[in-house]
Amino acid sequence: MDFSYDDEQDALREAVRGLVGKAYSDFEKRRQAVEDDPGFDEAQWQRMAEMGLLGLPFAEDDGGVGAGPVEIGIVCQELGRVIAPEPYLTSVVYAGGLVSAVGTAEQRQEVLGALSAGESVLAFAHDEPGRTWSATAEAVTATQDGDAWTLSGVKEPVPHGARADVLVVSAALPAGGTGLFLVAGGDAERTGYAAYDGTRAARVAFDGTTATPLGEPGLDVTASIATVQAITRVMAANQALGAMQFCLRATTEYLKSRKQFGVPLNTFQALNFRAADMYVSQELAQSIVDWATMVVEQAGSRGDQEALIDAARRASLQVSRSSRHIGQEAIQLHGGIAMTAEYSVGNVVAHLTVLDHLLGDGTHHLSELAGAVTGHADIDPLG
Amino acid sequence: MQLELSEEDRRFREEMREFFTTQVPQEVRDAVREGRELTADEIRTAQRALNAAGLAVPHWPVEWGGKDWTELQRHIWNEEMQRAFVPAPLAFNASMIGPVIAHFGTEEQKAEFLPKTANLDIWWSQGFSEPDAGSDLAGLRCSAVRDGDDWIVNGQKTWTTLGQYGDWIFTLVRTDPDVKKQAGISMLLIDMRSEGLEVRPIQLIDGGHEVNEVWFDDVRVPGANLVGDLNGGWTIAKFLLGNERVGVAPVGSTKRSLALVKERAKARIEGDPLVRARVAELENELLALELTALRVVAHSADGEPHPASSVLKLKGTELQQAVTELVLDLAGPGGLASGAVGEPTSGLEGWQQHAAPTYLNMRKASIYGGSNEIQRQIISRTILGL
Incomplete structure (x- = not known):
């Protein structure tokens, strides 16, 4: 340890x-x-x-x-x-x-x-309009004609889908299950737009578009998608941790330098205590993110996918709670300046919000964990 | 970064688990499991079983029965103890006055008190808080005035936990009223059988008698019972309270409480998705807290507490309280039967009868050991520089 x-x-x-x-x-x-x-x-x-x-x-x-x-x-x-x-x-x-x-x-x-x-640049075209977070595809379907495969249907939102040179696309297989395909970016019909944190997303439409099966053709790879999603969740949690640390540091600096009523804001205990609670949220998030990252490492050598997925859910839940708390409080304690596009903090909070919703928010993960809560006596992080 | 325990720590954990689950009397462990109040004899029995195996005071200096363990091993010892429903060694002895005497005491005081303190042959009480000195401890007024070689103590202490069993009380007294309040405090060890000392019970909202007032009316205390320097009591108090804070994040026992109620109220939990979500959220918060505790122990170098240790007290007590709240909710209407404890005709289970008193009792957790507002003050000042 x-x-x-x-x-x-x-x-x-x-x-x-x-x-x-x-x-x-x-x-x-x-x-x-x-x-x-x-x-x-x-x-x-x-x-x-x-x-x-x-x-x-x-x-x-x-x-x-x-x-x-x-x-x-x-x-x-x-x-x-x-x-x-x-x-x-x-x-x-x-x-x-x-x-x-x-x-x-x-x-x-x-x-x-x-x-x-x-x-x-790669992009994973996976989310589909009208569906929530999932490891499977439904709206985009794959059709096989001999060795040739084509895709039809719409993926949206696809992060950086308009810029991507190569799209990795999930699609419902003719025999059931979800397969993965490679499609040249230019072969799909793409409409790009900006997301609220300044990054880009796109609607990506396929209409009998030629596609190359990724890996063994026709194989259901739902489990692999779920595993990579879990790893990505843990890395998104790492990224959110860096953003939360920025928010807390910016907030404490602001409380020390901003003056109202002729005194710095950190004269007021009500504000300092809220910053202290932000620190608690940040430390809890860091602990679980560090742990989940180590679980990913261990799962890689042991092949324990179940432990990996569970750890990713747990880290995502805590990070969702912490990042909302820290983000919302960072804006509140800054006041109006953090509402502006030209000041960093509000934008960092927007990015935290994107990360929170990339692969399932806290409620999504809590729902999964709650369903399994009577299946174990307790959680032992030391195994 | 390494998730697994080392081979050595794994073996250590197995040893601890084996000891706690086989060498501490089952009746005592059952009482803790049931959530019922332990008798003084049960507390003595458990501590003596630990002390006989050299496991009661591992954090003391080695020459007085301590073990030269790593912080992680101490953590494992503590977690395994809670996991096995073994009552922790009496905090006033093992965590508070023992380390103080070992650090500040004279050789005579060490030889006289430490072995008896480790074995609970002396039951110590804590004489710190006063009616007008709670979080502002340095405002204490209980006075000690020189009379030849002795001290004459007058005043009142309060919130003295389990003072009804106390043999001796370590007491902060004002020995110089004319200087800055922190600079005029000393620590005296006082025999609770002394003439003029009276212990009066305080009834609490849980119906129990856990704390007391201790009154001093011209109590004569030998000069040899002064610990450390005259007027050096504030330094000792800070040392003691620093140790106290490390031990007040009872992750293990909170986990046990949650695991137990999952077992006891399984049908209710399985049948109600909202309750399941509440349980799952608490489990996750406890996991994050436990991992924070592990991070803290792994990084507490040279005896300097990790800055995040205030997080442990703050979040640890909040979760402890949240679990007692869940247990009371799951006890349902049966929680009303708090007065039926030990009543053979009651058809309600013991955990249901104990649920409400425990819930009410644990409101104390965010008040003692440096209230949670004091912890926020420490975090905002010391860690965030606000």
């Missing part, structure tokens, strides 16, 4: 902090980066590739670096601290994670090699 980082991990954090800090610690630069399409800085994406960040999770044979979940978590925390708009979570962790989990050796080398090198 050890919650500390080793020297190499500390060095990675420093390097990433340097890279993203240079780009976005001045919040105005982040505003500019999301102003025009594709909603992030392509040059920064290249710099992330050069640092090896885009290939971090993938095997060396696939053109990646072969780092573990703790390292990916560090990167996500640092991206969250400055709400870097580059699609690391959705493109590398989520879509790339699916290719890594399901793709053939050839597909992994080709798709992940290009992703790692910064030559290609």
Whole structure:
């Protein structure tokens, strides 16, 4: 049982902090980066590739670096601290994670090699209008004609779907179950728009669109999708942790510097106590995020998918509670300034809100956990 | 970053589990499991079983019976003890005055008091709070005035938990009324059989008699019973309260309470999705708290408490209270039968009878050990710099 980082991990954090800090610690630069399409800085994406960040999770044979979940978590925390708009979570962790989990050796080398090198942006087209969070597809269907496959139906919202060079698409299989497919971005009909945190999403429509099965054709990969979703949840929680830490620090600095009634705001105990409660929320979130990240690591070596999915739900629930509390209080304690688009805090809260709803919010996860609550006596994090 | 316990810590945990589940009398553990009040003899029996195995005061210096354990091992010891429904060694002895005497006491005081304190041959009471000195402890007024080599103590202490069983009381007294309030306080050890000392019970809202007033009327105390420096009592009080705070996040026992009520009220929980959600939310919060405790113990280097330890007291007591609230709700109408404890004709289960008194009793948890508002003050000042 050890919650500390080793020297190499500390060095990675420093390097990433340097890279993203240079780009976005001045919040105005982040505003500019999301102003025009594709909603992030392509040059920064290249710099992330050069640092090896885009290939971090993938095997060396696939053109990646072969780092573990703790390292990916560090990167996500640092991206969250400055709400870097580059699609690391959705493109590398989520879509790339699916290719890594399901793709053939050839597909992994080709798709992940290009992703790692910064030559290609991936997106996972999965959510469908009218449905809630799920590991399956219904509205987009796959049709087989000999060795050829086509997809029809609509995916929305697809994070960075309009910019993506390659779409990983989930679709209902003719024989039942959900399969994954690769589609060239330009082959789908795409309508992009900005999300409320400045990042981009899209409606992506398929109409007899040619698609390549990812991995073994016709195989139901719902379980693999669920696993990669769980890993992505844990990394989203890491990213949210960085954003929460930013919010609390900004709030305490503001309470010390802002004056009203001729005195700094931290003269008022009512405000300080609310900041103290934010700290409690932040520490609880950090504890469970660190733990869930270690569970991902252990599940990777042991293949214990059930433990992984459970830990991801638990971290997501706590982070949902903590990030709403911290985000809402950060705005309230700042007052009107945090309502403005030009000030960082309100935007960080918007990003926290996106992360909270990316793969199931607190209520969604609580509902899952509540259904299983009588199935165990208690929770033992030490196993 | 490493999730698993080391092989050594795993073995340690198994040893602890084996000891607590086999070497402490079953009747005592059953009483804790039932939630009924322990008798003084049951508390002594349990502590002596631990002390005989060298497990009552592991955090004391080794020469006085301590173990040179890591913080994690201490945590495991504590969790396994709670897990097995073993009552913790009396806090006034093991966590409060024992470490104080070992740290500040004379050699004579150590030799006289520490072995008896570890074995609960002396039952200590705490004489800190006064009617006008609660969270503002330094405002205490109970006075000690020199008379030759002795001290003459006059005044009143209150909230003295289990003072009805006390043999001795460690007491903060005002020895200099003319200086800044923190600078005029000393600690005296007082024999509770002394003439002029009177213990008066305070009835509480749970119907029990847990705390007392202790009155001092010209109580004569030998000069040798002063602990540490004259007027150095505030330093000792801070040392003691710092130790107290570490032990007041009872994760293990709260987990046990929740696990027990899941078993006892299984049908109700299974039949009601809202109750299930409440249980699941509490379990998750307890998990986050337990992990925070593990982070804190893993990082409390050189005896300096991790800044997050105030989180443990604050959140730990909130969850402790929330679980007693859930248990009372799940007891349903049966919770009214608090007066039927030990009544053979009552058809209600023991846990239902104890549910309301426990709920009411545990309101104390966010008040004692540095109230939760004091914890927020510590967090906002010391950690956030506000």
